Amino acid sequence: MLRDPASLRTILRDWAASISIFDINRTFILSEPLHPVGTPFPGGYSVTEEHGTYYCPVKDKQKDNPSALCDICIAEQTP
Structure with missing residues (x-):
């Protein structure tokens, strides 16, 4: 068990960096959306x-969210 806050911060920082690498690979190398097809969203919607x-059912709703990566995602807003 990790009890040292500095170790936990390091692990979280490294984990966040690896997420970014996977996101870049998924979008720019594989030409796939950040959320795989079938990813469920509230209301019974999903990536198709x-x-x-x-198509992503929440892309437009996240455009003002600075933490969202929707700007680099190739999915379009669900019509």
Whole structure:
């Protein structure tokens, strides 16, 4: 068990950096949305794919969220 706050901060920082690497790989190398197809969202909505285009039901709702990565995601807002 980790009891040292500095160790925990280091682990969290490294974990956050690895998430960014996976996000970049998923978007720019694999040309896939950040959330995989089928990822559920509140209200029964999910990420979908139609004819090679990915759709996200919450992309527009996150445009003002500075923590969201929607700006780099290739998915479009669900029509």
